[in-house]
Amino acid sequence: MNRFKRWGATSALLVVAAFAVAACGDSEDDGNGAGEEVEPREGSEISIGAFDFGESLILAEIYAQQLEAKGFRVDRAAMQPGSPREILKPALEGGQIDLVPEYVGTLVTFLGGTPTSDGAENQQLAAELYAATGVTVLDEAEDAENVNALVVTSELAEEHNLETVGDLAEHAGDLTLGGPAECPEREFCIPGYREVYGVEFGEFVPLDFGPRVTALQEGGIDVALLFSTDAPIAINEWVVLEDDMGLQPAENIAPVVSTSVIDEYGDDLVNALNEVTERLTSESLAEMNAEFQEEQRNAADIARDWLIENDLIEG
DSSP: OOSGGGOOOOOHHHHHHHHHHHHHSOOSOOSOSOOOOOOOOSSOOEEBOOOSSHHHHHHHHHHHHHHHHTTOOEEOTTTSSOOOHHHHHHHHHHTSOOEEEEEHHHHHHHTTOOOOSOHHHHHHHHHHHHHTTTEEEOOOOTTOBOOEEEEEOHHHHHHHTOOBGGGGTTTGGGOEEEEOTTGGGOTTSHHHHHHHHOOOOSEEEEOOHHHHHHHHHHTSOSEEEEETTOHHHHHTTOEEOBOTTOOSOOOBEEEEEEHHHHHHHTHHHHHHHHHHHTTOOHHHHHHHHHHHHTSOOOHHHHHHHHHHHTTSSOO
16 A cells, blocks of 8 residues: 555454454444434445544544434444555455545555546546446545645754755755655655655654654654644644645545445435535544544544534434
């Protein structure tokens, strides 16, 4: 996977076990749903998966609770602890799961295509690449995306007059980059910054998200690879360097769904999902991430509040 937050090292055994539980377990609402009394629909249970990071879990919960509010039966067994795309893609194609909230730019790359800086184009490319495998890519959220971003403290930005990634080129040799362990091999990280911008960092330190934030706060690293909706950016008043040469593709949110489930439920299912997607914004993602990352709120509660605020379920 090319987006670093989607590169978790979650064990395949955990996911296989989750699928096994889903196959034989109780399919009734486990208390994470919208909590409304809705007549359940006849038909297949819809299994929802997520990547192994908070925002993906929140999005999966939002879609899950929306579907439950419309009477669909939902299976959450594959949502936690989350899985990398290398596991979720074959699970979608093989029918073990039915829905995953996706990021269209990374998805295109993962499917072997070349993404662009246009979210709608990436959605169309992903839909074409996925169609033959029995997976449908629904409409993208026009106003909601989450992209990889190089972040520095306001002090370093002022010291070196840093506003764009290109501004790093003459200083990077003296700076330390902190990012996921996969960064040296991923085309949108170290290789991409080297090839597109001529940025060659003096040192790279592999760090998970929490230690990466702490290291930037305490001066252990100079530059951090974060994500544009991560809460610590605003909280610490850090500077997101503009990707002025367009290395990172557009990463709008779009649900990918098993075509067989869409064939079974038709427009009722598609419309329920689209109602969520069209209301998502990058700002709301950042706000929900802050609640999850900083306030340690439960993803299900965050999702429910968002659905209520957007008039999709009753409080």
